[in-house]
Amino acid sequence: DADVTQTPRNRITKTGKRIMLECSQTKGHDRMYWYRQDPGLGLRLIYYSFDVKDINKGEISDGYSVSRQAQAKFSLSLESAIPNQTALYFCATSPGYGNTIYFGEGSWLTVV
Amino acid sequence: TQLLEQSPQFLSIQEGENLTVYCNSSSVFSSLQWYRQEPGEGPVLLVTVVTGGEVKKLKRLTFQFGDARKDSSLHITAAQPGDTGLYLCAGPTSNRKLIWGLGTSLAVNP
Numbered sequence: 001d002a003d004v005t006q007t008p009r010n011r012i013t014k015t016g017k018r019i020m021l022e023c024s025q026t027k028g029h030d031r032m033y034w035y036r037q038d039p040g041l042g043l044r045l046i047y048y049s050f051d052v053k054d055i056n057k058g059e060i061s062d063g064y065s066v067s068r069q070a071q072a073k074f075s076l077s078l079e080s081a082i083p084n085q086t087a088l089y090f091c092a093t094s095p096g097y098g099n100t101i102y103f104g105e106g107s108w109l110t111v112v
Numbered sequence: 113t114q115l116l117e118q119s120p121q122f123l124s125i126q127e128g129e130n131l132t133v134y135c136n137s138s139s140v141f142s143s144l145q146w147y148r149q150e151p152g153e154g155p156v157l158l159v160t161v162v163t164g165g166e167v168k169k170l171k172r173l174t175f176q177f178g179d180a181r182k183d184s185s186l187h188i189t190a191a192q193p194g195d196t197g198l199y200l201c202a203g204p205t206s207n208r209k210l211i212w213g214l215g216t217s218l219a220v221n222p
Contacts, residue, residue, distance in 0.1 A: 041214070
């Protein structure tokens with residue numbers, strides 16, 4: 001089983017719908033991240049969390065929200081999806097600053 | 113603002129060829145990481161370089177960190193189709209965040 005698991009792996013949703021992407025990890029890391037990846041724009045950080053009570057905005061947080069339900073779980077929500085949120089989303093964890101980032105397998109989200 | 117520029121953006125070569133990809137910045141980094149992302153998967157760490165001038169080898173992959181710790185290179189010897197993927201460099205910034213280059217997309221044709 002993967003150390004960082006994302007669900008769903010693929011989702012097509014309509015404009016205006018609420019969608020949640022879930023992430024769970026078995027690595028025991030305190031730090032968790034949500035990134036989106038777009039061709040030509042690379043990996044961009046949406047939100048990050050250093051522990052259950054510490055959640056921070058990344059460089060592109062507008063239109064997104066997150067919830068850290070437990071050390072192992074970090075979910076990303078799009079309250080009202082729009083087409084330009086169509087992207088590949090990654091959850092990731094790390095044991096600390098400057099350390100290895102461990103990524104999930106990604107969630108393809110298409111907003112039509 | 114610290115930036116990491118990767119070149120080339122795309123590279124398509126034949127099996128058996130050698131290649132070098134670059135990760136450059138005008139800023140000094142305490143370390144740089146190299147990741148490979150295969151289609152349909154998340155990036156996976158290949159190596160972290162920490163010391164200026166450092167050279168690390170991972171089978172046919174050779175990573176070098178510039179003496180001034182502003183740049184790094186990845187050289188692949190005798191590329192194989194299994195080397196196909198997106199190669200990303202990343203580095204920690206002075207404000208304790210991690211920045212990413214846009215990557216080099218490598219295709220190795222049989």
